[in-house]
Amino acid sequence: MNVSTSAEVWIASLVTIAIMSFVYKDNPFYRLVENLYVGVSAGHALVLGWGNIRDLALVPMVRDGKWVLVIPVILGLMLYTRYFKKLAWLSRIPLAVMMGIGTGLAISGTVGSQIVNQVRANLVKLNTIDNIIIVVGTFAVLAYFFFMAEHKGALGVLAGGGRYLMMVAFGAAFGSTVMGRMSLFIGRLQYLFGDWLGLIR
Amino acid sequence: MLAKLQSLDRRIIYLVVFLSLAVPLLRPIGLPVSIAEETRALHDFIDALPPGTPVVVSFDTSPGGYGELASGAIAILNHMASKDLRAIGMGFFDTGPSLLESAFAASLYAEKEYGVDYVNLGYLAGGENAIASMAKDLLGSFPKDFRGNDTKSLKVMEGITSITDVALVVTVASGTPGIPEWIRQVGDPLKVPLATVVVAVNVPNMTPYLQSGQLCGLIPSMKGAAGYEALISMKGLGTAGMDAQSMSHLAILFFVVLGNVVHYIGKKTGKAGGDKE
Numbered sequence: 078m079n080v081s082t083s084a085e086v087w088i089a090s091l092v093t094i095a096i097m098s099f100v101y102k103d104n105p106f107y108r109l110v111e112n113l114y115v116g117v118s119a120g121h122a123l124v125l126g127w128g129n130i131r132d133l134a135l136v137p138m139v140r141d142g143k144w145v146l147v148i149p150v151i152l153g154l155m156l157y158t159r160y161f162k163k164l165a166w167l168s169r170i171p172l173a174v175m176m177g178i179g180t181g182l183a184i185s186g187t188v189g190s191q192i193v194n195q196v197r198a199n200l201v202k203l204n205t206i207d208n209i210i211i212v213v214g215t216f217a218v219l220a221y222f223f224f225m226a227e228h229k230g231a232l233g234v235l236a237g238g239g240r241y242l243m244m245v246a247f248g249a250a251f252g253s254t255v256m257g258r259m260s261l262f263i264g265r266l267q268y269l270f271g272d273w274l275g276l277i278r
Numbered sequence: 279m280l281a282k283l284q285s286l287d288r289r290i291i292y293l294v295v296f297l298s299l300a301v302p303l304l305r306p307i308g309l310p311v312s313i314a315e316e317t318r319a320l321h322d323f324i325d326a327l328p329p330g331t332p333v334v335v336s337f338d339t340s341p342g343g344y345g346e347l348a349s350g351a352i353a354i355l356n357h358m359a360s361k362d363l364r365a366i367g368m369g370f371f372d373t374g375p376s377l378l379e380s381a382f383a384a385s386l387y388a389e390k391e392y393g394v395d396y397v398n399l400g401y402l403a404g405g406e407n408a409i410a411s412m413a414k415d416l417l418g419s420f421p422k423d424f425r426g427n428d429t430k431s432l433k434v435m436e437g438i439t440s441i442t443d444v445a446l447v448v449t450v451a452s453g454t455p456g457i458p459e460w461i462r463q464v465g466d467p468l469k470v471p472l473a474t475v476v477v478a479v480n481v482p483n484m485t486p487y488l489q490s491g492q493l494c495g496l497i498p499s500m501k502g503a504a505g506y507e508a509l510i511s512m513k514g515l516g517t518a519g520m521d522a523q524s525m526s527h528l529a530i531l532f533f534v535v536l537g538n539v540v541h542y543i544g545k546k547t548g549k550a551g552g553d554k555e
Binding site for chain 2: 098101118121122125126128129132133136137175178179182183185186187189190191194197198211246247249250253254255256257259260261262263264265266267270271277
């Protein structure tokens with residue numbers, strides 16, 4: 078057993094244990110560390126956000142004379158008018174700009190990447206079991222969400238099959254979730270047993 | 279007995295799961311590791327790249343997700359370093375670049391020269407908009423690296439002016455922005471090969487992108503990392519965690535079966551403790 082002498086490792090380990098203690102019951106150590114995490118995260122985001130403003134707006138404006146960048150800076154500052162009752166309406170303008178740009182970017186990419194290319198990927202030869210499952214599965218799940226006709230006869234059978242296929246998908250997703258949560262916990266245990274207590278290499 | 283099982287204290291379940299994880303970590307069993315097809319595809323892609331080829335590694339994750347992704351990210355970096363590939367790091371989560379620094383330090387890149395063999399370009403705010411901005415102007419989006427150096431002056435960036443100059447983008451992703459955003463803004467429009475180290479909960483969502491060829495490879499969580507470590511013959515955190523992973527899955531399966539059996543018996547005897555139909 079080779080216990081770490083690093084203050085950093087001790088802090089990280091004790092904070093991990095404090096957070097994990099919640100599974101026993103709520104306690105002051107857990108609440109302290111939870112609040113600490115929120116504060117540290119906010120501070121960290123603030124510092125990095127300031128770095129972006131400095132490198133991508135202030136320095137190019139002052140050093141390179143790119144004064145056009147004053148427009149996004151003003152728009153950014155306008156977000157803070159929401160804290161002043163009479164000027165609060167101004168904050169809606171930068172929000173509208175952000176929503177417009179964000180939506181435009183997402184939609185333009187979504188049509189090609191997540192609709193056209195996905196449909197194209199389903200146009201496969203029905204010469205393997207995998208391909209048959211993919212094509213029939215797609216039609217079956219789409220049939221389940223087809224509400225313009227009553228789910229009876231062939232449509233009912235197809236929609237019922239789609240329902241079972243979705244159940245399988247939910248099961249796979251749950252299994253993956255369990256695996257993910259266990260991986261997270263293993264990562265912390267490796268840190269506690271290895272880096273902190275020196276029980277494993 | 280039935281009543282006891284129906285009202286089993288959740289802390290007993292936690293204890294059993296803890297033991298199923300802790301004991302194999304302290305006393306490894308050495309269960310075999312399987313390698314997924316998509317993990318092998320990513321390994322083969324990187325393995326075929328000539329020395330000096332630039333590869334972007336984007337850390338789009340927070341500490342909450344990184345615990346699950348660290349082993350895969352370090353395995354990829356180890357492989358890249360062993361092939362003398364240039365690693366161009368960046369992040370679109372504010373915590374990404376800090377985690378990337380620790381990943382570089384834990385990988386073979388720690389023995390290489392910063393600014394020559396690898397670089398951490400830092401964080402760019404704005405989510406998907408930031409990825410689009412970076413795709414349009416890589417150097418303009420990261421004028422300074424994470425350590426405050428002038429990006430253009432770094433040797434590792436020689437010949438790289440656009441994201442299309444890199445051979446591959448690997449995103450270590452646990453949320454948004456993540457893989458769909460990278461596909462929309464970089465993979466599909468610019469035809470840059472994409473791969474990902476992804477949290478297990480997102481694996482089913484990523485499968486359609488693999489099937490369509492929009493992703494050239496994938497490392498699913500710690501299990502994928504163990505497979506990747508086997509491929510590069512460098513045992514690491516992934517391999518070490520696989521015994522614990524398997525034993526904990528057995529424990530969870532046991533409780534799922536037990537819960538259903540108890541529920542079924544309870545229903546039959548009219549003493550259902552859970553949902554009544």
